[in-house]
Amino acid sequence: MIERLARFAASTAVVALVCGALAPARVSSASFATVDVAKAKAEGLVVFYTSVDVSVAERLARDFQAKYGIKVQVERTGSERVFQRIGQEYGSNLHVVDVVNTSDSANFLVWKSSGWLASVPLEDIARYWPPEFRDRDATFATWRATLSPIAYNASLVKPADAPKTWADLLAPQWKSKLVKAHPAYSGSEMTADYELMKAFGWGYLQKLGAQSVMQVQSSTEPPKVLSRGEQAVMAGGNEYVVFQLQAQGSPLALVYPREGTPFETSPAAVMKDAPHPNAARLFYQYMFSKDTQQMLVDFGGLRSVRVGLKEPANRVPITRIRLFHDDPAGVLKTSDEMKTKYAQYFGT
Amino acid sequence: MTRGSPRDFSRALFGAAALVLLAMVALPVGWLVATSLSGPHGPTLENYVTLFTDPTLVQPFIITLESSAAVAILCVLVAVPMGWCVARTNMPLRRLVRVLVMASLVTPPFLGAIAWELLAAPNTGFLNQLARVAFHLDRAVHPFNIYTVAGLTFVNFLYTFPYAFTFVANALERVPADLEDASAILGARSAQTLWRITLPLILPAILAGGLIAFLQSMTVFGSAAILTLPAGFHTMTTRIWSLFQFPPKPALAAAASMPILLLTLLLLRAQQLILGRKGYVVVGGKGARRAIVALGKWKWLALGFCALVLLNAIVLPYGALLDAAFVKVAPAVPTPANLTWSHLHFVFFELDATPVALWNTMILALGAATIGTALALVVGYLVARRAVRGWQLLGFLATAPLAIPSIVLGVGLFLAYTRPPLLLFGTLWIMLIAFVTIEFPAAYQQLVSVTSSIHPELEEAGRLLGATRLRVLREITSPLMRSGLVATWCFVFIGAIREISAAILLFTAPTRTIAVVIYDLNESGDTGSIAVLGLLLMVVTFTVLAVANRVPIAVTAVEEFRE
Numbered sequence: 001m002i003e004r005l006a007r008f009a010a011s012t013a014v015v016a017l018v019c020g021a022l023a024p025a026r027v028s029s030a031s032f033a034t035v036d037v038a039k040a041k042a043e044g045l046v047v048f049y050t051s052v053d054v055s056v057a058e059r060l061a062r063d064f065q066a067k068y069g070i071k072v073q074v075e076r077t078g079s080e081r082v083f084q085r086i087g088q089e090y091g092s093n094l095h096v097v098d099v100v101n102t103s104d105s106a107n108f109l110v111w112k113s114s115g116w117l118a119s120v121p122l123e124d125i126a127r128y129w130p131p132e133f134r135d136r137d138a139t140f141a142t143w144r145a146t147l148s149p150i151a152y153n154a155s156l157v158k159p160a161d162a163p164k165t166w167a168d169l170l171a172p173q174w175k176s177k178l179v180k181a182h183p184a185y186s187g188s189e190m191t192a193d194y195e196l197m198k199a200f201g202w203g204y205l206q207k208l209g210a211q212s213v214m215q216v217q218s219s220t221e222p223p224k225v226l227s228r229g230e231q232a233v234m235a236g237g238n239e240y241v242v243f244q245l246q247a248q249g250s251p252l253a254l255v256y257p258r259e260g261t262p263f264e265t266s267p268a269a270v271m272k273d274a275p276h277p278n279a280a281r282l283f284y285q286y287m288f289s290k291d292t293q294q295m296l297v298d299f300g301g302l303r304s305v306r307v308g309l310k311e312p313a314n315r316v317p318i319t320r321i322r323l324f325h326d327d328p329a330g331v332l333k334t335s336d337e338m339k340t341k342y343a344q345y346f347g348t
Numbered sequence: 349m350t351r352g353s354p355r356d357f358s359r360a361l362f363g364a365a366a367l368v369l370l371a372m373v374a375l376p377v378g379w380l381v382a383t384s385l386s387g388p389h390g391p392t393l394e395n396y397v398t399l400f401t402d403p404t405l406v407q408p409f410i411i412t413l414e415s416s417a418a419v420a421i422l423c424v425l426v427a428v429p430m431g432w433c434v435a436r437t438n439m440p441l442r443r444l445v446r447v448l449v450m451a452s453l454v455t456p457p458f459l460g461a462i463a464w465e466l467l468a469a470p471n472t473g474f475l476n477q478l479a480r481v482a483f484h485l486d487r488a489v490h491p492f493n494i495y496t497v498a499g500l501t502f503v504n505f506l507y508t509f510p511y512a513f514t515f516v517a518n519a520l521e522r523v524p525a526d527l528e529d530a531s532a533i534l535g536a537r538s539a540q541t542l543w544r545i546t547l548p549l550i551l552p553a554i555l556a557g558g559l560i561a562f563l564q565s566m567t568v569f570g571s572a573a574i575l576t577l578p579a580g581f582h583t584m585t586t587r588i589w590s591l592f593q594f595p596p597k598p599a600l601a602a603a604a605s606m607p608i609l610l611l612t613l614l615l616l617r618a619q620q621l622i623l624g625r626k627g628y629v630v631v632g633g634k635g636a637r638r639a640i641v642a643l644g645k646w647k648w649l650a651l652g653f654c655a656l657v658l659l660n661a662i663v664l665p666y667g668a669l670l671d672a673a674f675v676k677v678a679p680a681v682p683t684p685a686n687l688t689w690s691h692l693h694f695v696f697f698e699l700d701a702t703p704v705a706l707w708n709t710m711i712l713a714l715g716a717a718t719i720g721t722a723l724a725l726v727v728g729y730l731v732a733r734r735a736v737r738g739w740q741l742l743g744f745l746a747t748a749p750l751a752i753p754s755i756v757l758g759v760g761l762f763l764a765y766t767r768p769p770l771l772l773f774g775t776l777w778i779m780l781i782a783f784v785t786i787e788f789p790a791a792y793q794q795l796v797s798v799t800s801s802i803h804p805e806l807e808e809a810g811r812l813l814g815a816t817r818l819r820v821l822r823e824i825t826s827p828l829m830r831s832g833l834v835a836t837w838c839f840v841f842i843g844a845i846r847e848i849s850a851a852i853l854l855f856t857a858p859t860r861t862i863a864v865v866i867y868d869l870n871e872s873g874d875t876g877s878i879a880v881l882g883l884l885l886m887v888v889t890f891t892v893l894a895v896a897n898r899v900p901i902a903v904t905a906v907e908e909f910r911e
Binding site for chain 1: 404469470471472495576577578579580581582586590592593594595596676677678679694698699700701704762766767771773774856857858860868869870871872873874875
């Protein structure tokens with residue numbers, strides 16, 4: 001209980017930071033990475049492995065190319081497959097990727113300890129990112145964040161009938177009506193399931209598994225499944241695609257359960273052996289710029305941990321949401337057990 | 349011809365072909381076996397113990413076997429009457445039926461599976477919506493559910509039966525009329541003749557068709573990868589694929605491949621035994637007159653049956669994909685309000701994988717078809733003419749890949765070419781090797797039989813006039829085999845377009861194919877973009893096939909395809 005309270009206190013403190021309640025950190029402008037734009041343009045290409053929704057990734061690539069004339073090759077797939085592929089490629093001494101972003105923060109701990117990440121200290125990150133969202137050695141920082149709330153299709157479920165808590169999802173009326181991303185594919189789902197498991201125990205996932213849940217791979221898909229009307233309620237998936245679809249007129253509604261809502265940070269990093277090192281650094285810098293971060297919020301529906309951004313008025317401010325905070329080291333320790341148990345509970 | 353006699357040259361050619369085949373087959377299989385026996389502390393049988401005791405490995409195996417058996421039975425039940433109608437009756441639109449069967453052969457199973465999600469997802473699937481309107485059913489009722497073992501079985505059947513159909517139709521065309529005439533003269537009714545004479549004559553083809561259907565659906569990855577996750581079960585291939593998730597367990601994956609490999613070998617051996625015994629029934633040849641049965645008013649029933657099958661395999665799925673390509677949120681009945689160009693725009697102007705992947709897919713398919721056909725021509729010729737000593741070994745190596753399911757081959761190739769001396773991972777070469785290897789047995793078997801059907805006297809004349817074997821092959825035999833070569837080329841090309849299971853393990857960012865891009869887009873549920881890409885892939889494929897055949901597409905390929 002004390003631990004949970006402490007975690008809750010920590011997360012609210014974090015959120016206060018996120019929303020600009022505190023002033024930007026004071027930093028000495030000493031040893032920041034200098035980016036050689038001319039060299040970057042000569043390299044002409046950035047290979048970007050990411051798990052962000054493909055529409056956001058391609059928008060980012062377009063914006064960057066429009067500004068610098070450097071092409072971004074987007075390789076969008078689920079976090080766990082990005083992780084698997086980089087492992088496969090680096091295991092074979094194949095250095096294809098320049099910049100990487102996944103929603104499983106634990107990935108970055110592994111890559112960092114393998115010595116695969118470059119240290120790229122950026123002024124923006126030092127100044128505007130709270131310390132818990134950046135690596136001490138500047139090898140990675142939280143590029144984007146999102147929540148995993150409950151969501152439902154309001155044309156299929158009346159607001160009064162909608163589930164209000166995680167425990168509600170276990171009720172018989174939601175059997176065969178739920179959709180959920182899969183932790184073996186999606187990094188944010190891995191994180192979210194870990195947080196739910198920490199809060200409610202394995203028993204929660206086991207009972208959820210007995211609800212004949214429709215499973216999909218990426219955490220970006222459940223909102224799309226709701227939007228089609230294939231399932232009524234999202235039991236695991238991300239908030240940002242719900243925002244995107246709402247903006248397109250889809251009748252989706254969000255529920256932030258009173259027990260708490262999983263919060264996932266999604267770091268980015270430059271690879272030490274990036275084949276286009278200068279273009280990679282320029283792109284990395286651009287990813288953390290104010291404009292890009294605001295684009296992630298406005299267009300992408302994401303949360304940003306950068307201090308001082310504006311959130312659209314129709315979204316519940318993160319300060320008003322009780323969060324389950326993410327714990328990359330814990331996820332890393334539990335991930336294999338999570339995949340095994342999950343396969344037993346959910347069938348795949 | 350004193351310098352380097354033709355015989356010497358053949359030997360060199362044999363040596364080269366054997367080495368290439370050996371590398372293609374033995375290297376990955378060798379690594380597979382070795383890896384399956386390796387553990388963190390040296391050689392071990394532990395992986396095999398896990399394989400037979402872990403329920404998450406045993407269960408997929410049982411599901412796969414049951415589903416594949418059902419696919420084989422369905423394929424036979426459908427392919428035999430359909431093949432008979434097309435080959436031996438006066439049913440109308442026979443040619444169109446053949447073309448559409450060919451179209452379903454070209455359709456990649458993963459694309460068919462995605463289309464069937466649009467048609468038979470339990471809540472929003474078109475067919476379920478239609479059934480609810482027609483029979484006033486509640487939303488909670490869903491007559492069709494593609495996310496089940498039965499659903500997967502059905503989809504696999506739709507995109508596998510063309511193999512069985514081709515076998516059966518070709519065999520029926522080769523049954524000479526004299527035996528059937530004799531039966532009729534002795535007073536048998538036509539149904540009796542069909543049952544007592546014709547069917548027994550084509551039994552080997554039926555068995556071969558059923559077997560191919562079984563093997564295909566046991567080893568298919570694409571459709572299973574799409575349908576099993578939402579359904580909450582695994583097949584063998586998706587389970588093997590999941591073993592590559594972090595932390596990867598290649599040793600267990602290699603061990604899990606072994607039952608599939610052994611079962612395939614066993615079934616192929618059984619087929620040989622059956623076919624070997626019944627070999628004498630392959631009588632007559634093209635010259636024999638085929639008896640065409642006049643169906644009378646039954647011909648409409650026959651056509652209705654064929655139409656029903658093709659409706660499910662082609663018309664409905666492609667209709668659903670077309671819908672998904674142009675409506676905002678599929679599946680939905682298109683109305684002026686929900687039509688959009690956005691998916692088209694996204695695929696052609698925003699998704700930057702499109703041009704790279706399309707280029708890679710075409711290079712790989714054209715390359716695999718050309719190299720595969722050339723290699724199969726040389727090997728097929730050497731074997732059919734018994735031109736070199738050791739031709740039996742060549743023949744064995746050429747058919748061996750049939751026994752290696754492509755996901756397993758992908759694992760083997762990954763193990764083989766990610767370490768010295770051949771570091772090919774990350775290049776298109778490793779994909780090309782995979783594609784050629786996977787499609788090689790079909791190309792080889794076809795070209796052996798085409799070569800055998802050409803009398804050697806023309807070649808002998810060439811040899812007597814001093815030409816080398818290679819020159820004879822180039823200037824005499826190949827031109828005579830032209831249509832057979834084109835058919836083989838098309839067959840390999842189609843196979844490469846359909847391929848996803850090896851590609852998904854072997855691609856890297858610069859070497860992705862359309863199939864891989866579709867798989868990635870499916871992961872995040874971008875159905876509209878998938879539909880556009882899938883239709884684009886099919887348009888390009890049919891264009892290439894049309895150009896390759898120049899004459900009415902594809903039909904030639906089917907007609908020329910001889911087992």
